Amino acid sequence: LMTQSPATLSVSPGERATLSCRASQSIRTNLAWYQHKPGQAPRLLVYGASTRATGVPAKFSGSGSGTEFTLTISSLQSEDFAVYYCQQYNNWPPITFGQGTRLEIK
Amino acid sequence: QVQLVESGGGVVQPGMSLRLSCAASGFTLSDYGMHWVRLAPGKGLEWVALLRSDGNRKDYSDYVKGRFTISRDNSQNTMYLQMDSLGVDDTAMYYCARDDNRLDNAFDIWGQGTMVIVSS
Numbered sequence: 001l002m003t004q005s006p007a008t009l010s011v012s013p014g015e016r017a018t019l020s021c022r023a024s025q026s027i028r029t030n031l032a033w034y035q036h037k038p039g040q041a042p043r044l045l046v047y048g049a050s051t052r053a054t055g056v057p058a059k060f061s062g063s064g065s066g067t068e069f070t071l072t073i074s075s076l077q078s079e080d081f082a083v084y085y086c087q088q089y090n091n092w093p094p095i096t097f098g099q100g101t102r103l104e105i106k
Numbered sequence: 107q108v109q110l111v112e113s114g115g116g117v118v119q120p121g122m123s124l125r126l127s128c129a130a131s132g133f134t135l136s137d138y139g140m141h142w143v144r145l146a147p148g149k150g151l152e153w154v155a156l157l158r159s160d161g162n163r164k165d166y167s168d169y170v171k172g173r174f175t176i177s178r179d180n181s182q183n184t185m186y187l188q189m190d191s192l193g194v195d196d197t198a199m200y201y202c203a204r205d206d207n208r209l210d211n212a213f214d215i216w217g218q219g220t221m222v223i224v225s226s
Contacts (some may be wrong), residue, residue, distance in 0.1 A: 032212040032213070036151070041218050044212055048157075048212075062151055085150060085151050087151075093166075094165075095141070096154055097151040097152065100151040
């Protein structure tokens, strides 16, 4: 089970957002983060807990291992406001996603 | 250009069937593990099914096991999801996605989705 917190995060443009994801048991670093905007395909941001996918700017930073993971987004811009999901692929199937964190403009 | 395009969604009554398609371009579908993921209204992403690159191993979530069938046609470079005995809880946007073992099997390519509405 993957648990994300908070469910909704309100942050002002230019500030930093910190999103959390907790696994019910150790998943080592087998975790990915995705960004999803309405009407668009989800986008892979980070895999292996901390490796940015191709083309993802350095403002997105993933960290953690075991059961605790964090996605940090610095200098928030309008295009960063979206829903973010973590996903574990340590022991699959099933592949499981967190319930998502909605990042909204404060 | 590497992309996935889903089609086949629509409005159906409970108990009916629907087949979704996922057409790949820019890469060979059979070289990758391929998945279906859905997003129900007001909920989060939910993994539905997996077809491994060898084409033999298929896995399903407990919610769809026995009702949904994943398959592919290599000649068409297309994956399918046959959905039978649909229920209202199956209402969702359905996405196909590719996993890449060079990226720890994270889902690096997604389609735009196709909407399935199950309603009487």
